[in-house]
Amino acid sequence: MRALIQRVSEAKVEVAGDLIGQCGRGLLILICAMQGDTELEANKLAAKIAKLRVFKDEAGKMNRALVDVCGSALVVSQFTLAGDTSRGNRPGFSTAAPPEQGEQLYLHFAAALRALDVPVETGRFGAEMAVRLTNDGPVTLWLDTDG
Known part of the structure; x- marks a missing residue:
């Protein structure tokens, strides 16, 4: 699985003007299931993100995790x-998991993060969404399980 995480002071997602998910201090996690991914990769990525030390401690160093x-x-x-933009100017998406599998792994990832005591809200799979965020730092990281 692939994730782009952003440390935020707040973030929200809307579909057709309706607020469907939001968070305060924490992480905006953009997630993509890749071909060959399984629930194992989703679990591994959720555990990594929950423990990733990207929040400042008392000394101002990134030494605290989302759960901390x-x-x-x-x-x-x-x-x-x-x-994939390696061939030409139009991206190809053939390495993404098929939609049905992608949705299942997306939902499983969110559930795995919740199981680690992280409050989670989500967007809507396959919908046109408007995402708004206040990036804190900014801190943005790319994670890939290479499943």
């Missing part, structure tokens, strides 16, 4: 993370 700061997460599916 009682942060929350907004998880949004984004198949374009699978975009």
Whole structure:
């Protein structure tokens, strides 16, 4: 699985003008299931993100994890993370998991993060979404399980 995480002071996602998910201090997690991914990769990525030390401690160093700061997460599916631009100017998405499998793994990832005591809200798989965030830092990281 592939994820782009952003440390945020707040984030929200809307579909057709309706607010469907939001978080306060925590992480906006854009997630994409890749071909060959399984629930194992989703679990591994959720555990990694929950423990990733990207929040400041008392000394101002990134030494605290999402669970340490009682942060929350907004998880949004984004198949374009699978975009391949190596041939020409139009991205190809053939390495993304098929939609049915992608949705199942997206939902499993969100559930796995919740099971680690992280409050999670989500976007809507396959929908046109408007995502708004206030990036804190900014801190943005790319994670890939290479499943």
